[in-house]
Amino acid sequence: xxxxxxxxxxxxxxxxxxxxxxxxxxxxxxxxxxxxxxxxxxxxxxxxxxxxxxxxxxxxxxxxxxxxxxxxxxxxxxxxxxxxxxxxxxxxxxxxxxxxxxxxxxxxxxxxxxxxxxxxxxxxxxxxxxxxxxxxxxxxxxxxxxxxxxxxxxxxxxxxxxxxxxxxxxxxxxxxxxxxxxxxxxxxxxxxxxxxxxxxxxxxxxxxxxxxxxxxxxxxxxxxxxxxxxxxxxxxxxxxxxxxxxxxxxxxxxxxxxxxxxxxxxxxxxxxxxxxxxxxxxxxxxxxxxxxxxxxxxxxxxxxxxxxxxxxxxxxxxxxxxxxxxxxxxxxxxxxxxxxxxxxxxxxxxxxxxxxxxxxxxxxxxxxxxxxxxxxxxxxxxxxxxxxxxxxxxxxxxxxxxxxxxxxxxxxxxxxxxxxxxxxxxxxxxxxxxxxxxxxxxxxxxxxxxxxxxxxxxxxxxxxxxxxxxxxxxxxxxxxxxxxxxxxxxxxxxxxxxxxxxxxxxxxxxxxxxxxxxxxxxxxxxxxxxxxxxxxxxxxxxxxxxxxxxxxxxxxxxxxxxxxxxxxxxxxxxxxxxxxxxxxxxxxxxxxxxxxxxxxxxxxxxxxxxxxxxxxxxxxxxxxxxxxxxxxxxxxxxxxxxxxxxxxxxxxxxxxxxxxxxxxxxxxxxxxxxxxxxxxxxxxxxxxxxxxxxxxxxxxxxxxxxxxxxxxxxxxxxxxxxxxxxxxxxxxxxxxxxxxxxxxxxxxxx
Numbered sequence: 115x116x117x118x119x120x121x122x123x124x125x126x127x128x129x130x131x132x133x134x135x136x137x138x139x140x141x142x143x144x145x146x147x148x149x150x151x152x153x154x155x156x157x158x159x160x161x162x163x164x165x166x167x168x169x170x171x172x173x174x175x176x177x178x179x180x181x182x183x184x185x186x187x188x189x190x191x192x193x194x195x196x197x198x199x200x201x202x203x204x205x206x207x208x209x210x211x212x213x214x215x216x217x218x219x220x221x222x223x224x225x226x227x228x229x230x231x232x233x234x235x236x237x238x239x240x241x242x243x244x245x246x247x248x249x250x251x252x253x254x255x256x257x258x259x260x261x262x263x264x265x266x267x268x269x270x271x272x273x274x275x276x277x278x279x280x281x282x283x284x285x286x287x288x289x290x291x292x293x294x295x296x297x298x299x300x301x302x303x304x305x306x307x308x309x310x311x312x313x314x315x316x317x318x319x320x321x322x323x324x325x326x327x328x329x330x331x332x333x334x335x336x337x338x339x340x341x342x343x344x345x346x347x348x349x350x351x352x353x354x355x356x357x358x359x360x361x362x363x364x365x366x367x368x369x370x371x372x373x374x375x376x377x378x379x380x381x382x383x384x385x386x387x388x389x390x391x392x393x394x395x396x397x398x399x400x401x402x403x404x405x406x407x408x409x410x411x412x413x414x415x416x417x418x419x420x421x422x423x424x425x426x427x428x429x430x431x432x433x434x435x436x437x438x439x440x441x442x443x444x445x446x447x448x449x450x451x452x453x454x455x456x457x458x459x460x461x462x463x464x465x466x467x468x469x470x471x472x473x474x475x476x477x478x479x480x481x482x483x484x485x486x487x488x489x490x491x492x493x494x495x496x497x498x499x500x501x502x503x504x505x506x507x508x509x510x511x512x513x514x515x516x517x518x519x520x521x522x523x524x525x526x527x528x529x530x531x532x533x534x535x536x537x538x539x540x541x542x543x544x545x546x547x548x549x550x551x552x553x554x555x556x557x558x559x560x561x562x563x564x565x566x567x568x569x570x571x572x573x574x575x576x577x578x579x580x581x582x583x584x585x586x587x588x589x590x591x592x593x594x595x596x597x598x599x600x601x602x603x604x605x606x607x608x609x610x611x612x613x614x615x616x617x618x619x620x621x622x623x624x625x626x627x628x629x630x631x632x633x634x635x636x637x638x639x640x641x642x643x644x645x646x647x648x649x650x651x652x653x654x655x656x657x658x659x660x661x662x663x664x665x666x667x668x669x670x671x672x673x674x675x676x677x678x679x680x681x682x683x684x685x686x687x688x689x690x691x692x693x694x695x696x697x698x699x700x701x702x703x704x705x706x707x708x709x710x711x712x713x714x715x716x717x718x719x720x721x722x723x724x725x726x727x728x729x730x731x732x733x734x735x736x737x738x739x740x741x742x743x744x745x746x747x748x749x750x751x752x753x754x755x756x757x758x759x760x761x762x763x764x765x766x767x768x769x770x771x772x773x774x775x776x777x778x779x780x781x782x783x784x785x786x787x788x789x790x791x792x793x794x795x796x797x798x799x800x801x802x803x804x805x806x807x808x809x810x811x812x813x814x815x816x817x818x819x820x821x822x823x824x825x826x827x828x829x830x831x832x833x834x835x836x837x838x839x840x841x842x843x844x845x846x847x848x849x850x851x852x853x854x855x856x857x858x859x860x861x862x863x864x
Contacts, residue, residue, distance in 0.1 A: 151178075151212035152197065153330055155187040155377050160205055162186050173199055179275065179334040183341035184381035189330035208375040212330045215320075215362040224425035225296075225462030226309065229487055229533045248312025251493035253297055254356040254390075255486075256335045257290030258325065259283045260317035261471045266305040267294055272317030275334035276327070286323030288470050292478050293359050295469030297486035298493070305475055306468055309490025309535065310497070316353070321360075329362065329378065336381040340388060351389050354496040357489040358394040358414075359482035364407035366456070379411055386413045391496070391504040393417060393489040395481035402454040402526070410456050415492070415508050418530060419448035419463025419484040420519060427518040435465040437479035446523040451481055453525045458508060459515055461487040461533040491535045498539065499573065509601035513570035514538075517547050531604075537571030544578065545569040546627055546636040549605075553640045554679040554728035559614040562640060566606050566625060575601050576629045580608075584623040588613050591623075610640065618644035643728035645678035652722050652735035655833055656790035656863045658709065661768060661826040665711035666742050666792075666861045672706060672722055672735060679727040689719040692739075714744040741864035745784065747773040747857045756781040757846070766825030768794060768859040775855055776802075778848030788862040789837040793830040793844065795856045798823035802849030806830050809840055815847065818855060826858060837864050 156165055162182045170176060173196045177188040189212060192200065200209050248268060260269050262284050272283030285291045294308075294315050301311035318335040321327040342352035364376060371379030386392055394411075396403040396418040403409040409416045421442030424431025431444035440449055447453070448464050463484030470476045492507050502510070515531025524530070537543065546566055553562035568578065582591040594607035608625060625636045651673045658667030674681060681703035687695040688710075701708055701722075712718060721736040745753055746769040747761070755773065757780025764772045772795070773782070784791075793806070793816070801818030816830050834840075846855045 150197070151189065151191050151328070151330065152200075152209050153187060153189050153212055153333060153377050154200055154209050155185060155207045155375075155380070156205055157207050158186055160186050162188070165205055169200070169203070179330055179337075181333060181337040181381075184337045184339075184384045185333075185377055187377065189333070210375060210377065212328050213362065215327045215329055215332055215360055224422055224431070225466055225483075225487060226307065226425075228420075228422045228425045228427075228462050229309065229491065229535055247301070249298065249310040249493055249497050250313075251310060251354040251497045252314045252316060252352055253294075253310070253489055253493050254316045254318050254339045254353045255290055255294050255297070256318040256320055256332070256339070256356060256358050257293055257360070258287035258321040258323075259285035259290045259319035260294045260315055261285050261291045261469070261473070262317075264291060264295075264469050264471070264473055266299045266302065266469050266473075267291070268298065268300060268312050268314055269294070270314045270316060272319065273335070273338045274319045275331040275338070276319055276322045283317040283319040285317065285319075285471050287321060287325055288476075289321070289325065289359070289478075289482065290317060290319070291471050292466075292468045292476070293357060293482060293486045295475075296466060296483060297357060297490040299469055309487050310493040313490065313493045313497075327360070332360070333377055333381060336378070336385060339390065340381065340385045350501070351385075353390050355489045355492045356385065356390050356392045357486050358392065358408060359480075359485045361395060361397045361406040361409055363405065364410065365404060366407070366410040366412060368412065370413075376407070378407060382408055382411060383413055386504050389501075389503065391415065391492045391507045393485055393492060395485040396452040396454075396457050398450045398480050398482075399452055400450060401452060403452040403456045404454050406452065409452065412456075413504070415458045415488060415504075415511065416456050417481060417485045417488045417533075418453060418457045418460045419451040419479075419481045420460045420532060421446050421448045421464040422462040422519075423465065427516075429520060433465075435477060435479070437464060443523075446520050447525065448479075448481075450479070451484075455526070455528045457528070457530050458512060459488055459533050460484070460519070460530045488533055491533055491538075494535060494538055506601070510570075510573055513568075513574075513601040513604060514572070516569065517549060517567045534569070540572055542574035542576075543571045543632065544574050544627065544629065544634060545571065546625065546634050548636060548638060553610075554726075555612045555616070555640055555642045556726070556728040556730035557614060557642070557644050558729065559612050559616070560729045561609055561611050563610075564608045564625075564638060566608060566627075566636065568604055568606065568627070570601055570604075574629075578603070578627040578629045580606055581626045581628070582608060582623060583626065585610070586616060586621050586623075589616075589621075612640070612642075616642045618642050641679065641728070643678040643726065643730060645676065645726075646730045647674065647676035647678075647681055647724035647726045647732045649674045649684060649722050649724040649732045649735045652720065652737055654710075654720060654737050654740060656792060656831065656861065659828055660824075661744075661792075661794045661828060661859065661861060662711045664744070664768070665713050666744060666863070667828075668710045668712045668718075668740070668742070668863070670708045670710065670720055670722070670737070674703075674706065674724045674732075676724065676726040678730075682725050682727045684722050684724055685731075686720065686722050689721075691716055695719075695721055712742045714742050717741045743786070743788065743862045743864065744768070744859055745786075745862075746859045747771065752785050753860070754783045756783070764796065764825070764856075764858075767796065768826055772796065772856045772858045774857070775846050776848065776853035777846060778853070780846040780855075782844040782857050784842045784860045785839075786842070786860070786862055787837065787839045788864045789835070790831070790833040790863045791840065791842055792828045792832075792861040793842065793857070794826055794859040794861060795829045796823065796825045796858060797827050797829065800852050801854055801856065802852045803847040804855045805845045805847060807841075807843040807845065808832060810843075817849075819852060828861070
């Protein structure tokens, strides 16, 4: 029975969330407590079966898995003495502890529509499962297994690494069957359809029914994949693609694991070198994929997850389910997905409907669900381009990728393209797109830049000659490269130099790319804005809650407006002790205040101007000069005490000490000239109250009590409109149970 997405969504999403929990720490080459499971990597050229038998006899161990294809080695349980003997053996390169690994967790689904499968002539989605139309490719799903008899899957075989029976590769968990359907479900008018409809699926089982797996099982699966050959051409591997929707902690040594003793990396490098395209999940940890393997490896295609609910760009689709405790917005980077420079492509991975065991269907979310879309796309590509190298497959998929998603929601600065297979089978071609928004120019003129996206379709790899036409008089344009070659040419950059004296208005021009007899064009605009922004009313005052380390908090406020293209920000400058104005900050457009921490003993002036998106600048708005003073607690001509007061050291105090009193009626008197003053004191659970007087008049009572202790607090602050001579007096109230009142310092502006 086909179960609707909403019906299964919450429970399955929770299951995937649990399955995506963090794995154990990375392997360490240190002594391990006996007995422990380890992976022993032998030196290349060894007679692996013979060497394993010899070590088994001599050390009294038993191999649980033997690796002969992607690397030379075996897995076994060993004691401490056996571990040390293996490390000393000249035929052993290294020994690493085994560890747990984790899975990541006929309707044409929105995700399949979004990646262009329904428009692909190669995929040929038409609800008819003709044997001759099934994609001629083999996909290894390294996962929890696959249901053998699911009516919507073309499952042809497998291998089990989780126990001694290699034929027990059926799926008792569900994750692998779900992944398999996304990659290659049949186009047969029932259930769902995959990215590579009807491709031959192989279940390489490295997780048990609980979703539990071990590194040694994973290594067994990769080794088995590397050892299978194409039955019609033994020079080629059996598998076009290997899908790995799983991850564990680790990093890329950029040396195929030879530097950091990573057996999985060594295996994958050899598998890729043999011609198998390996596609892996970025992971669901909301952090950088460089922290996880195999996602971090340079040799694989790493996939992040997009939230897409309607199969179309634009962000208009309503969210259909929650996963990892949240409801993502349509067309955005899934908030559970890992990110970073190691990610090659993004594909839909939120609320994905696919096959499940017992012939059913259900919804899951995760980069696990995005990865098989790319695996299916790779199989589709290789079916039309047999023998293409894994590097060429990655380049082709990235080149055909679409920039049409809300890339600004990507947590990092390297925004991967969205998988797009719509052109597969349509013949080589290219399209042009534009990144970023319309550019603006002020009356003084300026240079503006545009990033032009090149979408290479169905293997188009020819050179593209770029030109710009229709520019206004005296405007010049230049490209970062005028001739873009190969699948790696995914962008070019156009820079316009626009001189002054152009009339206000919007100007249109055309960017064209030509290759042989094929020309593609793109309409572009820039706007000249003749309206200057305004910045007015700049003023500053002593303001804040805490004194800095020898500095006083001073808050600047202002008004800003632009009626044309909108503000881009403000430039803030400062003059110290009558010197020249120097730039100190660029303030965001939305801000209307800035806190500056001013060192004592100087006089300051500030000025600020607004800048709009066209580069126009307002006149300067300038403050009067302000002097900053700070008088610490030691007695002086300005600061006198009456009653019992003691000076004590205090960590965090302005000068490293405070003066305090618990004597009712004790007074601290501060005489000064200024326009603002602040009493600075520590607060805490033992502090009490004091009455504050200004110029002989009671002003208010200050309570220094707080649950936790805090230093350099501005506990009383008062400002006047003009500078003048004043007296601030503190009178201790002797609060019951907490009579202590402290004086740290007095801050003032003049």
